[in-house]
Amino acid sequence: MFEKLENLKKELGSAKKSTDQDNEALKETRQKILTSKTSFTNHQTQLNSLDAQISDLKAKLEKLQGDRAKIAEIQDQEKDKIASLNKEVKPIFHRLADDQIKLKSVEDQIPEAQTELESNERLYRIFKATPPF
Structure with missing residues (x-):
């Protein structure tokens, strides 16, 4: 019986040692899980931030595309105005060239x-001084 008791004590010590090792392994695993969870939360926060940035960039891109379309429309209108003004300016330019x-x-x-005026003035002075009649 004494031997059985000794064997049970050894098994108990071995089980306690194994339990302590298991507990230590569980603590390490728990710590790794907490670290992973924190890391996951950080990554999720970063992903949410990136999603928000992407949404902002998409909105800016849409606005820029709208602005580009407006600018292209204005540019076309200005080209039409220039062509119209060129049509108006050509005749004026030709008249200026003719003038x-x-x-x-x-x-x-x-x-x-x-010279003719000076000649006529001389004749006038002569005729005034001595009238032909």
């Missing part, structure tokens, strides 16, 4: 007209 040619022609005639 410039006429002005040059008149300027070319000025010296001749001035």
